[in-house]
Amino acid sequence: MLDVGGGPGTHARWLAEDGYRVHFVDPVARHARQAPVTAGCTAELGDARRLTAADDSYDVVLLLGPLYHLPERADRLRALREALRVVRPGGLVAAAAISRYAPLLDEAATGALADPAVHGTLNSSLADGRYDGDRGFTAAYFHLPDDLARELSEAGLADIGVRGVEGPSWPALVAAEQRSGTREPQDSAFFRAALDAARLADAHPPLLGTSAHLLGFGRRPSATRRPSATRRRAG
Ligand SMILES: C[S@@+](CC[C@H](N)C(=O)[O-])C[C@H]1O[C@@H](n2cnc3c(N)ncnc32)[C@H](O)[C@@H]1O
Numbered sequence: 001m002l003d004v005g006g007g008p009g010t011h012a013r014w015l016a017e018d019g020y021r022v023h024f025v026d027p028v029a030r031h032a033r034q035a036p037v038t039a040g041c042t043a044e045l046g047d048a049r050r051l052t053a054a055d056d057s058y059d060v061v062l063l064l065g066p067l068y069h070l071p072e073r074a075d076r077l078r079a080l081r082e083a084l085r086v087v088r089p090g091g092l093v094a095a096a097a098i099s100r101y102a103p104l105l106d107e108a109a110t111g112a113l114a115d116p117a118v119h120g121t122l123n124s125s126l127a128d129g130r131y132d133g134d135r136g137f138t139a140a141y142f143h144l145p146d147d148l149a150r151e152l153s154e155a156g157l158a159d160i161g162v163r164g165v166e167g168p169s170w171p172a173l174v175a176a177e178q179r180s181g182t183r184e185p186q187d188s189a190f191f192r193a194a195l196d197a198a199r200l201a202d203a204h205p206p207l208l209g210t211s212a213h214l215l216g217f218g219r220r221p222s223a224t225r226r227p228s229a230t231r232r233r234a235g
Pocket of ligand 1 (some may be wrong): 025027031047066067
């Protein structure tokens with residue numbers, strides 16, 4: 001598997017523990033140094049838009065981060081087409097995005113919306129998905145679910161799906177954390193209810209955008225078989 005934009009190796013670690021052979025790419029030198037130590041994978045410094053991997057060389061390519069760090073659509077398509085180039089025919093590409101509605105839901109949950117100064121930035125990112133980083137985080141692009149599906153399709157992937165990751169209850173968890181000052185324990189009834197809500201919402205596409213993150217996936221189409229000489233003659 002190729003983990004592009006693997007950060008500190010969060011996913012590479014459990015994938016390697018599950019027995020997958022993982023290679024890791026990230027443009028941040030500290031991450032590329034850290035990942036082999038924390039995740040036991042091989043790693044290189046690199047950019048999703050210009051992968052060094054050979055054509056057809058991986059079973060799976062993960063892009064769990066780069067798309068929202070690429071505000072220009074052309075750059076996101078370049079990254080997806082690179083993933084498609086290096087995955088084998090029939091192989092899987094999975095790409096994460098931040099939902100267009102995540103900042104609104106987050107600012108509402110934390111009470112930050114009470115400050116009218118926040119509204120301008122929110123209105124602007126709600127309108128076109130682009131965020132210039134003026135309120136923290138970084139310059140980014142926030143996807144609508146259909147946006148992500150279209151980009152995966154335009155890059156050439158087939159059998160495309162988009163799922164919500166956290167479901168509609170994550171703002172309630174954020175608000176509870178804000179009030180108590182501690183993270184909701186993952187074995188609490190409240191946390192488990194949030195997971196149930198995520199599962200229930202999954203079957204209802206209009207609710208996808210209520211997740212903070214979206215996970216899009218698709219397969220590289222298998223090479224189309226050319227008609228054999230015999231069949232061509234018969235036809
Ligand atoms: C939010 S982190 C996600 C890390 C990890 N994949 C995870 O899910 O925990 C986004 C990662 O994408 C990386 N990134 C940003 N721009 C990138 C690019 N053009 N090509 C590859 N990775 C990129 C960042 O350095 C960062 O490590």
